[in-house]
Amino acid sequence: MSLSGVYVIIAVIVILFLSGIRIVRPTHRGLTERLGKYVRFAKPGFHWIFPVIEKMYQINITEQMVDAEPQEIITNDNLNARVDAQVYFKVKEEENEIKKSIYNVNNYQWQIVNLARTTLRNIIGTMSLKSANSERSRINTELLKTLTTETAHWGIDVVRTELKEIDPPKDVQETMNKVVKAENEKIAAVDFATATETDADGQKRSEIKKAEGVRQARILQAEGEAQAIKLVNEAAEKYFIGNAQLLRRIQMVEEAFKLNAKVVVPAGSDLVNVIGEMGGILPINIKKNLYDGDKL
DSSP states (O other), X not given: OOHHHHHHHHHHHHHHHHHTEEEEOTTEEEEEEETTEEEEEEXXXXXXXXXXXXXXXXXXOSOEEEEOOOEEEEOTXXXXXXXXXXXXXXXXXXXXXXXXXXXXXXXXHHHHHHHHHHXXXXXXXXXXXXXXXXXXXXXXXXXXXHHXXXXXXXXXXXXXXXXXXXXXXXXXXXXXXXXXXXHHHHHHHHHHHHHHHHHHXXXXXXXXXXXXXXXXXXXXXXXXXXXXXXXXXXXXXXXXXXXXXXXXXXXXXXXXXXXXXXXXXXXXXXXXXXXXXXXXXXXXXXXXHHHHHHHO
């Protein structure tokens, strides 16, 4: 064999070797087939397959997301709702599960999308638009349950589902917005009325407390005056007797004169003589005049 022939053989071997190199990343697992038959499982690292005769399929085992794509669904109250959802899943990393994801289902991502769309139609079709919007968690739970059951033999694990949107038709949305606005205005009006009533009730209680305080003050004042009168009377009965009483009366008359008030003095009172003396008038001895008159 010539030297050139050796070079050709070496070149072919090198090309075959290089073309058969396969590197499996930690995020993937591989299945190797020889002439269409599964022969071995490839874990992360370096692998070599025989070119042309063997073929390796690498499967991503990280968590992935597929969009169920928006679709129009007729709700139980005959309204068209635009519904969209997302499904998060991952292929299980065990050899048997990897084989299931390849040999038990044709393109599992596409299958998951269609299964999710069908399941959403079945769930939301039995609900009203209002209940569908208010029970998103229930829809997510039922969708997850159905997908988990149906994909159990696909070698995948459905991690979670998320309902992105449930949008009603534009005219229905506008009507719903008006209803919500009217409801909010009603609540605000009720709150304002309640606050006004509370404020009026507080003012009423304040006025009642104020009137009660005035009444109590007047009662206390009256009781004080009564007590003072009682003490004055007791003092008058005990101390203001004889000349003391006369002196007190004179003081009262003096105060009345200062105010230009009229004073009525009982006849025959000692106070008459005292007032006469204060005015420079001598008292008249009535009994003496009568006696002298009789004598004349």
